[in-house]
Amino acid sequence: MLAGDRRAARVLYDAHVLRVHRVAYRLTGDEPLAQECTQEAFVRAFTRLDRFRGDAALGTWLTRIAVTVSLNAIRRRRRRGDREVGLDEVVQLHASEAPAIEPDLRERVARAIDALPEIYRTTVVLHDVEGYTHAEIASVLGVPEGTCKTRLFVARRKLREMLADFVKE
Numbered sequence: 807m808l809a810g811d812r813r814a815a816r817v818l819y820d821a822h823v824l825r826v827h828r829v830a831y832r833l834t835g836d837e838p839l840a841q842e843c844t845q846e847a848f849v850r851a852f853t854r855l856d857r858f859r860g861d862a863a864l865g866t867w868l869t870r871i872a873v874t875v876s877l878n879a880i881r882r883r884r885r886r887g888d889r890e891v892g893l894d895e896v897v898q899l900h901a902s903e904a905p906a907i908e909p910d911l912r913e914r915v916a917r918a919i920d921a922l923p924e925i926y927r928t929t930v931v932l933h934d935v936e937g938y939t940h941a942e943i944a945s946v947l948g949v950p951e952g953t954c955k956t957r958l959f960v961a962r963r964k965l966r967e968m969l970a971d972f973v974k975e
Contacts, residue, residue: 819848822865825936826872832931833876835920843879847872862945869938870946873928880924911972918968926961933958 826847831840850871858867919930932938932946933954940958944951 815852818864822868823848825865826868829869829872829932829936830876832935833873833928834880839879839883840876843872843876847875850875862942866938866942866945869932869942870948873932873946877924877928914969914972915965918965921968922961922964926957926964929954929957930961930965 823844827840827844830843830847831837834840834843847868851868858864862870919927922930928947929943932943933940938946940951940954943954947954
């Protein structure tokens with residue numbers, strides 16, 4: 807595909823780096839770790855371009871690699887006993903991208919998303935935060951589209967339960 811063409815590799819990188827980094831950051835909640843994951847995702851992608859079959863869009867394939875790299879980094883961090891950074895910092899970093907909402911609600915939502923089990927948190931981040939379709943998420947995570955829909959439904963239900971007391975206030 808790129809066959810050693812550095813300019814083509816740069817064009818591919820430039821076209822996708824922001825989205826890959828955003829996904830990595832929203833999953834890890836840590837800027838240095840997200841940068842490492844972004845770099846690792848592109849290294850893996852460039853060394854495995856011959857394996858890209860074209861079943862999904864190139865951006866979706868890159869996102870799948872980024873999700874895998876990010877989740878593996880989170881698991882390594884947990885095994886080492888490091889403290890995981892919450893998604894509340896993600897919300898603060900990308901506050902300019904999000905519509906203005908009450909700061910207390912923003913903080914509570916970020917903590918609630920952070921508290922979700924990994925499979926639900928990943929689905930919510932990819933769908934509700936990043937805007938991927940169910941088909942794209944299914945491709946990224948390697949699961950059926952119906953599984954993505956179910957995970958999102960369950961995640962939203964859990965979020966509603968976690969935030970129920972805030973809504974009553």
